[in-house]
Amino acid sequence: MNDNNVLKFEPRKPKQEKKPVTPGPKKGRIWLAVVVVIALVWAYYQFMAPQTL
16 A cells, blocks of 8 residues: 555644844833933923922
8 A cells, every 4th residue: 555645644843933143232222212312301301490389
């Protein structure tokens, strides 16, 4: 008997996905931007905004 037409079910081999080389600097820039915005808001209310709230 010839087994050429029989389907063999085998588990798929996991593909190795390419990971981003340097995800760190992007996160660092986001956190740096958040800190700068907070500092600018603080400086505005500390020095520029009217004193009567």
